[in-house]
């Protein structure tokens with residue numbers, strides 16, 4: 001059974017770099033919607049004779065949708081000109097091994113790490129725009145033209161093999177950026193944690209031993225804590241470096257190791273708790289905050305890892321396990337004394353909150369889901385969900401028609417005056433007809449469907465993470 005008809009057409013789209021004013025806007029865009037919705041994700045899944053197997057393999061494509069300009073809505077999209085893309089384009093063949101694809105003669109960065117395709121996320125920082133890959137230094141882009149300026153080394157503090165993840169967190173009060181990266185040495189696996197000042201320089205770096213080379217994709221930062229949901233999904237780095245394996249093939253699911261919630265003090269950088277949480281998997285954290293003496297960490301928790309569901313392109317999510325948003329409340333005694341879940345288990349992903357709610361007590365968030373979770377066959381994100389911790393049993397869900405999908409992480413935008421209700425920006429693709437729109441939903445009533453949509457001149461493939469910058 002194919003629950004995602006025509007998905008292969010959407011994933012095969014390779015847009016040319018372009019910038020233009022949108023000609024067709026349906027419905028009414030709210031006047032308060034002013035700013036840029038950025039999106040990054042993998043596109044182009046072949047180079048010469050090499051066909052990529054895995055959704056994480058494509059080259060990073062960044063898109064900017066600028067709302068509120070005098071001319072209307074402006075779209076710019078451009079491939080991130082990483083070292084990988086530039087060298088492979090010049091050679092007209094694939095050169096570097098990717099997350100899920102190895103080929104004879106393929107290369108690694110300095111023989112030890114993947115050459116980053118900068119294809120996961122995009123964040124503004126220190127007056128510039130950074131495009132991140134799964135691991136490695138981000139690429140710096142011009143925030144308007146999206147032209148690539150080169151690797152961003154944080155004023156020379158990091159190198160192109162520094163472990164560095166794709167979901168840094170910014171402290172809105174200080175402008176500080178906090179990120180982490182795992183060193184996957186089998187003998188001495190290490191969690192590296194970094195703090196950068198608002199202007200881009202390194203404040204501090206901590207190296208903390210891990211019990212196993214656990215892969216961690218995302219984390220939570222609160223006023224007083226840094227928290228990691230450390231799943232038992234471990235990486236055998238030697239298999240990549242010495243035996244020519246892909247990252248995907250070097251990963252193994254080891255539930256017997258158990259999951260741990262690692263809690264660090266932001267003040268000292270020390271580990272203050274390592275709390276057993278069973279044996280589930282987390283890719284993305286929804287949010288985290290301090291609540292009196294408690295630490296609240298909200299995650300999307302799955303029965304098993306997700307990355308194996310990203311292959312083989314374009315047959316995605318054929319065996320995806322259930323997943324749901326879960327809240328853990330840990331006390332100062334280092335014990336989880338409350339666990340709560342949202343009643344939505346359709347393998348949700350790409351959770352997003354109002355940026356004003358980051359690291360604060362909050363109730364609402366949004367995410368994508370896969371309606372056919374639990375059934376065999378190919379599937380993709382066809383549900384948009386508004387969830388609320390104050391009514392966890394009643395998520396607000398919009399389901400798209402067959403052959404149409406959600407094509408990237410949504411972003412919520414609130415009216416600064418508070419007069420109008422917030423809206424949710426979400427790209428959608430009509431895979432059968434090769435159309436992409438950026439839809440605007442009423443954020444607190446997504447089941448109503450879009451109130452406006454912006455039609456793109458060039459369709460885009462489904463992408464990953466978003467970020468909205470208000471203007």
Ligand SMILES: [Fe+2]
Nearest residue numbers: 120166217465
């Ligand atoms: Fe991510």
